[in-house]
Amino acid sequence: MDWLGPEEWQAVALSLKVALWATLASLPFGILAAYALARWSFPGKPLLNGLVHLPLIMPPVVTGYLLLLAFGTRGWLGGALQEVGIVFAFRWTGAALAAAVMAFPLMVRAIRLSLEAVDPKLEQAAATLGASRIWVFITVTLPLILPGVLAGAILAFAKAMGEFGATITFVSNIPGQTQTVPSAIYAFLQVPGGETSALRLVAIAIVIAMAALLASEWISVRVARRVSGA
Amino acid sequence: MSLSVRLRHAFDAFSVDAAFEAPRGVTILFGRSGSGKSTIVNAVAGLLTPDHGRIELDGEVLLNTEAGLNPPPHRRRIGYIFQDARLFPHLTVRRNLLYGRWFAPRAARHEDMDRIVEMLGLGRLLGRRPGHLSGGERQRVAIGRALLAAPRLILADEPLASLDEPRKAEILPYFERLRDEISVPILYVSHSGSEVARLATTVVALEDGRVSRQGTAAEVLGDPMVMPLGVRNAGAVLEVTVAAHHPDGLSELDAAGIPLLLPRVPYPVAARIRIRIPAQDVILARERPAGLSALNVIPATVESIREGGGPGTIVSLSTGAGRVLARITKRSAEMLDLSEGGAVFAIVKTLSIAPEDIGGER
Numbered sequence: 001m002d003w004l005g006p007e008e009w010q011a012v013a014l015s016l017k018v019a020l021w022a023t024l025a026s027l028p029f030g031i032l033a034a035y036a037l038a039r040w041s042f043p044g045k046p047l048l049n050g051l052v053h054l055p056l057i058m059p060p061v062v063t064g065y066l067l068l069l070a071f072g073t074r075g076w077l078g079g080a081l082q083e084v085g086i087v088f089a090f091r092w093t094g095a096a097l098a099a100a101v102m103a104f105p106l107m108v109r110a111i112r113l114s115l116e117a118v119d120p121k122l123e124q125a126a127a128t129l130g131a132s133r134i135w136v137f138i139t140v141t142l143p144l145i146l147p148g149v150l151a152g153a154i155l156a157f158a159k160a161m162g163e164f165g166a167t168i169t170f171v172s173n174i175p176g177q178t179q180t181v182p183s184a185i186y187a188f189l190q191v192p193g194g195e196t197s198a199l200r201l202v203a204i205a206i207v208i209a210m211a212a213l214l215a216s217e218w219i220s221v222r223v224a225r226r227v228s229g230a
Numbered sequence: 231m232s233l234s235v236r237l238r239h240a241f242d243a244f245s246v247d248a249a250f251e252a253p254r255g256v257t258i259l260f261g262r263s264g265s266g267k268s269t270i271v272n273a274v275a276g277l278l279t280p281d282h283g284r285i286e287l288d289g290e291v292l293l294n295t296e297a298g299l300n301p302p303p304h305r306r307r308i309g310y311i312f313q314d315a316r317l318f319p320h321l322t323v324r325r326n327l328l329y330g331r332w333f334a335p336r337a338a339r340h341e342d343m344d345r346i347v348e349m350l351g352l353g354r355l356l357g358r359r360p361g362h363l364s365g366g367e368r369q370r371v372a373i374g375r376a377l378l379a380a381p382r383l384i385l386a387d388e389p390l391a392s393l394d395e396p397r398k399a400e401i402l403p404y405f406e407r408l409r410d411e412i413s414v415p416i417l418y419v420s421h422s423g424s425e426v427a428r429l430a431t432t433v434v435a436l437e438d439g440r441v442s443r444q445g446t447a448a449e450v451l452g453d454p455m456v457m458p459l460g461v462r463n464a465g466a467v468l469e470v471t472v473a474a475h476h477p478d479g480l481s482e483l484d485a486a487g488i489p490l491l492l493p494r495v496p497y498p499v500a501a502r503i504r505i506r507i508p509a510q511d512v513i514l515a516r517e518r519p520a521g522l523s524a525l526n527v528i529p530a531t532v533e534s535i536r537e538g539g540g541p542g543t544i545v546s547l548s549t550g551a552g553r554v555l556a557r558i559t560k561r562s563a564e565m566l567d568l569s570e571g572g573a574v575f576a577i578v579k580t581l582s583i584a585p586e587d588i589g590g591e592r
Binding site for chain 1: 275276277302303304306307308309310312314316318319320329330332333334375376379
């Protein structure tokens with residue numbers, strides 16, 4: 001792709017990598033949080049609900065700064081993780097963490113909605129047939145919420161692709177390391193003559209977002225057809 | 231093979247306090263909706279934890295609230311056939327059927343898939359998904375799925391209640407086959423006198439969460455003091471033998487020496503069958519009537535006359551064939567001058583016995 005400059009190409013590749021990892025790594029937690037919110041009742045439930053949704057309503061800069069405080073090299077979590085060789089500060093992994101946190105509420109909402117649509121009577125039936133709770137989840141609940149899980153994952157991926165505020169606050173804007181597409185567009189717009197590069201990235205951002213939406217539609221129609229047995 | 235249940239459970243406006251024993255065969259929990267039947271089966275299945283209770287299956291304690299013993303449903307190995315089938319929509323019929331088999335202990339997998347498929351007529355449906363099945367087909371798959379999980383007991387919670395009449399007629403014979411061909415005991419919830427008459431080995435009548443009577447179908451349905459569904463639905467059960475099939479579409483039955491004519495029954499000559507005679511459809515006469523269109527006239531003795539608050543009475547009759555109940559008005563009872571020990575004739579129209587009230591071994 002020679003119509004993209006090396007710096008632009010780098011930003012696109014990095015964005016895809018960051019968004020993909022952010023989505024895949026947060027998916028198990030997203031399913032767990034959605035399950036807890038949809039099915040369990042426990043004392044701290046409103047707190048968990050608030051915590052999950054906080055990144056959606058807080059200014060992204062605040063989320064980014066809190067991440068920096070917690071996961072920076074001198075942060076209380078960052079320091080501990082550094083001991084075992086995991087570093088987030090000013091690395092692409094940090095960009096992925098920021099994107100995952102920002103996309104988490106969207107993912108959890110989509111999965112939770114599909115969980116609430118699953119009839120608990122089917123899970124009871126599975127239990128009477130000998131399936132323990134974990135097997136009920138794997139063989140009945142998970143297949144039935146698959147459309148919601150995929151929709152949530154794709155939404156989260158699109159959100160992660162576009163994340164800017166928290167990312168730039170947490171891991172800055174280092175080309176090749178933490179400069180995702182939005183950060184790169186921002187950087188190009190800061191220098192004279194950067195508009196053409198910025199526009200090319202804008203076009204790519206639109207194409208990726210559109211492709212993600214179409215893919216999610218296509219998958220959910222197919223999955224829904226299989227699940228409903230129609 | 232026996233199940234022993236004792237439990238107490240209080241809901242907001244209603245409480246259940248019941249104890250009964252279910253021997254092998256089909257035990258029917260019989261009563262109106264809201265009489266506590268579903269509470270009991272859900273406690274047996276482990277889907278509901280009663281306030282107090284002890285449930286034993288073949289000497290193994292399934293539930294003992296005193297000792298804090300309440301294993302989860304998946305450890306109980308109890309097959310449950312729900313009213314709404316509850317098939318897994320994302321699995322084919324074949325995989326629905328095999329679902330429980332996978333979790334059952336290897337040594338217990340004695341039911342053969344092919345035999346169950348053949349018995350329930352599921353061969354053509356195996357590749358389909360539940361979304362493409364009719365209500366009756368779905369319920370047949372649900373029966374097979376419960377059987378193939380190698381259960382020690384089968385629970386059926388009004389499995390026919392959400393089906394229309396033709397579907398009921400389609401499914402009921404499968405439960406008769408289950409009773410006659412499978413050794414697993416069945417606890418079956420119903421509010422239908424026909425189902426009790428056709429299926430029950432034992433009946434446990436429930437009223438307002440209490441057991442009001444336990445016995446055979448003939449004992450419970452023939453007891454004028456126990457009417458879990460009210461007088462309108464009362465009807466006694468007679469055990470009869472098929473004597474002959476006549477060319478005019480009628481079958482002749484032998485009720486301990488008394489001949490009865492019914493619309494042709496789908497059972498061979500010499501088969502033992504049960505028929506339920508709705509109390510509403512029995513007419514009484516002091517003398518053997520002549521010039522009457524009704525074909526069945528049974529000599530009887532009045533055992534008891536039970537008066538209720540309304541204009542009707544339930545007359546309990548002892549006949550050579552067994553007990554028959556008749557529901558007539560108080561005025562008729564006075565007009566006929568009925569008294570206990572008096573001789574009467576019970577008249578039953580041939581066509582008043584509905585096909586769903588006739589059942590037996592095929």
